[in-house]
Amino acid sequence: MMKGSGSPQIQKGFGSGTGRSAQGYVNLLRGGVMAVLMGLMVGCVTEYSGGTQMSSDPNATLDKRVSLARQYIGVGDWENAKRNLELAQEVDPNNAEVFEAFALVYQSTGEFEMAENQFLAALKADPKLSRARNNYAAFLYSQGRYIEAEREFYRVTEDTLYSGRPMAFVNLGLCRLRLDDNAGAEAAFTRALSMDRRIPVALLEMGFIRLEAGDTDEAARYHEVYKTVSPQQSPRGLLLGLEIADQTGDRDALGSYELALRNLYPDSLEYRAWMERQSR
Numbered sequence: 352m353m354k355g356s357g358s359p360q361i362q363k364g365f366g367s368g369t370g371r372s373a374q375g376y377v378n379l380l381r382g383g384v385m386a387v388l389m390g391l392m393v394g395c396v397t398e399y400s401g402g403t404q405m406s407s408d409p410n411a412t413l414d415k416r417v418s419l420a421r422q423y424i425g426v427g428d429w430e431n432a433k434r435n436l437e438l439a440q441e442v443d444p445n446n447a448e449v450f451e452a453f454a455l456v457y458q459s460t461g462e463f464e465m466a467e468n469q470f471l472a473a474l475k476a477d478p479k480l481s482r483a484r485n486n487y488a489a490f491l492y493s494q495g496r497y498i499e500a501e502r503e504f505y506r507v508t509e510d511t512l513y514s515g516r517p518m519a520f521v522n523l524g525l526c527r528l529r530l531d532d533n534a535g536a537e538a539a540f541t542r543a544l545s546m547d548r549r550i551p552v553a554l555l556e557m558g559f560i561r562l563e564a565g566d567t568d569e570a571a572r573y574h575e576v577y578k579t580v581s582p583q584q585s586p587r588g589l590l591l592g593l594e595i596a597d598q599t600g601d602r603d604a605l606g607s608y609e610l611a612l613r614n615l616y617p618d619s620l621e622y623r624a625w626m627e628r629q630s631r
Contacts (some may be wrong), residue, residue, distance in 0.1 A: 413442040413449075420452050429456050447477035451486060458490055466490060481513040485522070492526060501526035508542070517546040521553050533560055549580045551588075558591045567598050586612060586621035593625060 416439035423432035433456055439449045454469035470487040473480060488503035504523040508516060524539035537560050540553040558573035574591050581588060589612040596604035612622045 409442050413439050413446065416442070417446075417448050417452060420456075424452065424455055424459070427459070429460055432456050445476050447473040447480050447483060450476060451480065451483040454483075454490070455486065458493075463490075463494065479510070481507050481510040481519075482515065485513075485515060485519055488522065488526075492522070492529075497526050497529040501530060508539075517543045517550060520546070521550060521556075524553070524556060528556065533563070536560065548576070551577055551581045551585075554580065555585075555587055555591055559594075562591070562594055562598065567595060571595050571599075584611070586616040586619040589616070590621045590625065 416435045420432045420435040420439065423429070423435065432452070436449055436453050436456070439446065443449065450469045450473035454466045454473060457463070457466035457469060467487075467490065470483065470490060473483040474487065477483070484503055485507045488500045488507065491497075491500035491503060501523065504519055504526055507513060507519040508523055510516065513519065520539045520543035524536040524543065527533075527536035527539060537557065540557050540560070543550055543553045544557070554573050554577040558570045558577065561567075561573060562570035570591070574588070574595060577588055577591075578584065584592070589608050592608040593605060593612065596602075596608060609625070612619070612625065616622055
């Protein structure tokens with residue numbers, strides 16, 4: 352197994368990459384897809400006409416506006432999201448939830464400096480808002496600022512009451528992979544799996560780490576568990592199966608995984624990189 356590092360875009364994942372070099376193949380072995388923007392409320396948008404009045408309770412009105420904004424964010428309606436957030440800010444100009452939601456809008460529309468300013472404002476207003484810190488760390492990761500992202504994700508994992516803590520450990524592990532810290536990444540993925548043994552990303556990355564360490568049996572064990580969690584394997588899952596079969600000399604499994612990758616994900620970076628590797 353080749354070693355190296357890379358910087359995948361966390362919003363797009365590996366399937367949208369364009370690299371075709373050997374380094375592109377190495378990148379596939381060194382990091383998975385990060386869970387981004389945890390806590391974002393996605394759902395059907397509830398329409399409120401101009402004549403509909405909010406509650407006379409300012410706190411209730413604030414909560415409703417933020418909730419509506421998050422729903423609009425979930426469907427990519429940035430203007431209505433901002434409109435509701437501006438109304439929410441009229442109720443409370445220093446609300447961390449509002450700052451964070453503005454940050455998500457600006458990040459989504461490519462206004463990265465404004466997004467970072469809003470994330471920092473949210474964390475200044477409420478340093479204990481772990482969802483905002485998690486989302487800020489994901490933003491830093493997407494900008495290739497892995498050292499800063501690793502620090503912020505670590506702080507998120509220290510919040511023992513945060514509901515997204517298992518995924519924060521996964522994200523911490525992915526940052527450490529970007530920083531060539533396999534031991535630290537393995538420790539983070541292990542913590543994540545101790546909390547939830549069915550996290551696909553953690554299972555896959557543990558499989559790749561153990562395979563790179565020469566522990567093919569353990570890599571295969573993680574891959575088997577991954578397949579029970581995700582029967583419809585991702586391109587990266589099939590790539591791990593290919594790597595294991597290649598290492599063990601299992602030609603039947605190798606052919607099966609290669610066929611599945613070609614049939615299911617012919618346009619994936621994983622398939623293109625694998626075939627390029629075979630042609631060398």
